[in-house]
Amino acid sequence: MMVQSPDQRTLSAALLVEQGNPADDPRMFRRCLSQYGTGVAILTTADGADRSAVTVNSFSSLSLDPPLLLWSIDKKSRSFPAFSTCKYFAVNILSSEQIELSRHFSSKVVDKFESVEWAAGRFESPLLAGCIAHFECSVDARHEGGDHMILIGHVKQLARFEGIPLIFSQGQYNIPCEHPDVPAEPEAIADARPDTPSNNVLQQIFNAHHSLSEAFEEHRRAEGVSVAVARVLASVCSYPGIKADGIASQTYLGQRDVEDAVSELAKKSLLTRADNGGMQLTEAGLALREAIRERWIAFQDAQLEGVPSPEIAVVMRTLSRLIGRTRKQEGNATVAVDGG
Numbered sequence: 166m167m168v169q170s171p172d173q174r175t176l177s178a179a180l181l182v183e184q185g186n187p188a189d190d191p192r193m194f195r196r197c198l199s200q201y202g203t204g205v206a207i208l209t210t211a212d213g214a215d216r217s218a219v220t221v222n223s224f225s226s227l228s229l230d231p232p233l234l235l236w237s238i239d240k241k242s243r244s245f246p247a248f249s250t251c252k253y254f255a256v257n258i259l260s261s262e263q264i265e266l267s268r269h270f271s272s273k274v275v276d277k278f279e280s281v282e283w284a285a286g287r288f289e290s291p292l293l294a295g296c297i298a299h300f301e302c303s304v305d306a307r308h309e310g311g312d313h314m315i316l317i318g319h320v321k322q323l324a325r326f327e328g329i330p331l332i333f334s335q336g337q338y339n340i341p342c343e344h345p346d347v348p349a350e351p352e353a354i355a356d357a358r359p360d361t362p363s364n365n366v367l368q369q370i371f372n373a374h375h376s377l378s379e380a381f382e383e384h385r386r387a388e389g390v391s392v393a394v395a396r397v398l399a400s401v402c403s404y405p406g407i408k409a410d411g412i413a414s415q416t417y418l419g420q421r422d423v424e425d426a427v428s429e430l431a432k433k434s435l436l437t438r439a440d441n442g443g444m445q446l447t448e449a450g451l452a453l454r455e456a457i458r459e460r461w462i463a464f465q466d467a468q469l470e471g472v473p474s475p476e477i478a479v480v481m482r483t484l485s486r487l488i489g490r491t492r493k494q495e496g497n498a499t500v501a502v503d504g505g
């Protein structure tokens with residue numbers, strides 16, 4: 166049943182930010198539209214040596230049979246004359262690594278193709294390198310759409326490439342991230358600690374650190390070192406001349422553990438200590454440190470295999486933020502010490 170003049174505050178539990186008639190506030194119209202996340206595409210067409218291209222997010226699928234898609238172009242854009250008469254166009258779907266390309270093709274650059282890698286498609290329309298899908302279309306229909314023109318394309322040829330889509334939502338570029346409510350891969354569920362509530366982020370970081378450290382243990386053992394020794398090696402390698410108290414604060418080891426590890430390393434001629442307490446790795450110490458580092462890199466690659474790179478980037482950003490905050494609070498600096 167239609168309700169006259171609904172008070173939107175009663176319609177949803179979400180907090181109302183704005184409402185009204187778009188005719189009174191076109192920006193609000195844009196902001197409301199931007200709540201609908203889209204991908205980003207570059208539409209291209211060519212007429213001999215005249216090539217046109219424009220970045221769009223109005224692209225949408227339309228029909229499976231026949232295979233149709235649509236998008237709309239601003240009648241004020243420089244590319245409008247070309248797209249309002251062309252017989253063919255191509256849709257280039259951008260990957261998460263192509264923000265610069267999106268900016269480039271939405272800019273006022275005179276020759277948009279000059280500095281870009283591309284090849285002519287079956288119907289001459291440029292196909293851009295690095296995209297995650299190409300659709301080569303003949304123009305099926307054009308429709309008026311206010312200040313835009315709607316183009317419907319009949320897909321004649323397509324291609325899909327490996328990669329992750331670039332997303333545009335709420336007025337900015339985003340990367341898709343698996344929703345936490347989507348069940349993780351079965352092995353991840355089986356391995357997750359069941360006693361960790363999903364909002365206990367710090368506990369989960371702690372769990373991940375410990376299970377990875379445990380898993381790396383066999384590699385440390387193969388090099389004949391303990392966690393403490395590996396950390397001290399890494400610390401002295403990064404900061405030659407460092408003293409025991411500096412190592413302790415960098416490695417999160419207790420003073421006594423540091424002293425034990427230092428004695429062990431010195432006994433094996435892997436480390437020397439100067440009269441002022443400053444430490445250096447010997448040739449053999451440096452070689453051991455390098456061997457552990459190589460194992461660590463290979464271990465990390467194996468652990469992260471199959472995890473999408475945007476997901477890793479998001480985790481890294483969150484962890485860096487957490488480290489930055491705690492450092493600011495504590496007013497002391499620590500360094501990352503790999504080796505588990």
Ligand SMILES: Cc1cc2nc3c(=O)[nH]c(=O)nc-3n(C[C@H](O)[C@H](O)[C@H](O)COP(=O)(O)O)c2cc1C
Nearest residue numbers: 219220221222223237238239242243244271272333
């Ligand atoms: C994410 C994004 C989405 C866009 N979507 C559209 C669109 O759907 N249609 C359109 O005409 N312009 C769109 N634009 C704006 C055009 O890319 C921009 O106006 C461009 O400068 C037009 O190029 P031209 O003047 O060389 O034709 C979009 C821009 C961005 C950054």
